[in-house]
Amino acid sequence: MKRLFVPYLLPALMLFAGCGGSAVGGDGGVITCVNDADCAVGQSCIQGVCTTLDGGSGCSSDEDCPAGQSCIQGVCVLKEAADGGETGDGGDGADGLPAVPDISIEPEAIDFGAAPVGTAVEQKLVVANEGGAELTLFSVTLEQGSSTEFGVVPSGNLGRMLGPGETFELLVTYTPTDGVADSGALLVSSDDPDEALVRVPLSSSYKGSSEITATADPAALGPDLAVLDFGSVSVGQRASRELFVKNTGRGSAMLAVQQVRVDPEGSLDFTVQSVLPDLPAWLSPYMGTCTSDSDCPQDYTCLSGACTDSSGGVYDQVKVTVGFTPQRAGEIVEALVVVNDEDDAAGDGLEQPLRIVLRGEGTQPAIAFEPARVDFGRIFAGQSASAELLISNPGSELLAIQSIDLQDRAVFGVDTTGTAFNLAPGEQTQVVLSYTPTQPGIDGTVLVVASNAPGSPHEVQLTAEAVAPPVIAVSPESIDFGQVQLTQLASASLVVTNTGPNPLEITSISMESSSSPSFSVLQGALPPIDGGGQGRIDVVFAPQDAGVHQGTVEIRSNDPALPLLTVSLAGTGVDPELAVAPASIDFGDIYVGYRAGPVVLTVSNQGSGTLDVLAIGTGTGTEADFQIQALPVLPASLSPGQSVSCEVYFTPLGTGPRAGSIQIVSSDVDNPLLEVPLSGNGTNCPAGWWDADGDPSNGCEYRCDLTNGGVEDCDGVDNDCDQQTDEDL
Known part of the structure; x- marks a missing residue:
């Protein structure tokens, strides 16, 4: 299999490879092509890869090149290489030509795809000698400008000899340090006469879009952690919470987490205690929970569904430990800021940065006294007085009262000396204080309360004044x-x-x-x-x-x-009751001038208690014909059942009816003035009767009937009824 070959560069390349250097290659990018139109200006499509040709013969057309070569992008190359075909006859010595080595490399290009950041990915590259003569591999190097995240083992000067048909394996590695697609090329130099330098393109690719998600559980996709709540923490004490940042995006897009900090910066309440791994960190899309160690990369173990290393870091996640050390009591709200480059795969808005509410309540006990100062006021010497002191916990944490005592106990006292007790937030208790002075003067002391409240011990002033008592x-x-x-x-x-x-x-x-x-x-x-x-x-x-x-x-x-x-x-x-008997007195017809009586009038007490008879007399309008005699000594006090009496007489002074009353004044409140009616009729002598002697006291003592018209006649009869017969005749 043939590759790009620049014959007039072969001696220089062989010399360079023998010195352990690296050939100058392209721009570090790998672009596949079908023809030159697929490549950028200044590049040509050589064996499916857009290649920049450096050096060259400085040709401008084929006429400027030796026979059998063409001018490509200003460089003279073999026509067969320029056409993508083979040069020579296979290198096997046919047709009477001497046998030559023939290098073959598989695969022709390596795309690592989307590799997890920080994880080394490996692929084998097999170099074979398909020629008829021994092949010498001079060196294997990365093309200048290639990403340093690519590597090859072995590398550098090799001096490896391959006989016909032999192969040699190279291990190409890719260890991404970020989520950016990388490119490069591997340059293999040998003594292949027509392929002295073979270029193997290297690349990685990340597709899709990233999405940042923070959870409290490293093994869960959600729910999204909007608030990290520390609850109640004692002032000055520290509590820690963990959260885990994941990439829950689509495809193979990486998420870069560049910084984690607290807002406001420099906060003393919330701090970022640790971040694993160190930032910046690139996160591959979350692959779900593990069920066993075999699901995890090397050096990681499966703990509660998450691949965890010995330091506590979680594979492909950023573990953030936040500390809460409240400096004051009350609710404290700040924010955790996670700076990242998410693409908003979830469509929930671009979270650059992601902000998570940090909330906690600083708690501490507090102590309050009511009243703040106890004044017994003025107390009489020899007398004991007490006062109530209310101790309460207005804080947000348990108040531990360790002791209560008085600095001076000569005349003051407290009912809970040495007693330790606790008060929950909002609770209160009552302490009874006493003051027992023995002599006049101004006294005072201090009640000392030791507790776990800030500022302990606390003091309450006690004052009093002892004075001489009234009698x-x-x-x-x-x-x-x-x-x-x-x-x-x-x-x-x-x-x-x-x-x-x-x-x-x-x-x-x-x-x-x-x-x-x-x-x-x-x-x-x-x-x-x-x-x-x-x-x-x-x-x-x-x-x-x-x-x-x-x-x-x-x-x-x-x-x-x-x-x-x-x-x-x-x-x-x-309840004395006045009673009289008789209730009324009627003398009837009484001869004028005749004294009728006495009628005894009895006054008595028929009730309970003493009755005072104050006066007895005739009432207003009583005629003089009536008289009262034999009156008792008044006032007279009558016990129940006792009585007094008087006599009542009637002496008509003329003819006709006579009336009056006797009035009795007493202490009977129900009847303070009692009246006894009096009545009588003054009359002359009845027919046939005469008061001959003119003495009313004996009444009409002479019985006589008038005769001769009441004119005395000499007839031996008292004709005029004057108790004389034939007088003056």
């Missing part, structure tokens, strides 16, 4: 209301005196719960009473039922020696 005194010490009629009320006052130096605060005045509801106090509290001052409490007794009532007034104050003072109350509910 309460109440007068009288008890109240007896005595008898009080039902529906009536009686009142009394208690005088409260502060015999101490500082204000006395009467905080509560009330009736003890077992007290009779007939007792009440009008004040619920009193204004502060300065030292030596007084206040008044009004107490009321309004019995609702008869009988003895008892109660207790409770007076609460800030006197530490007597915070509760009591005053006993007593009273009797009574």
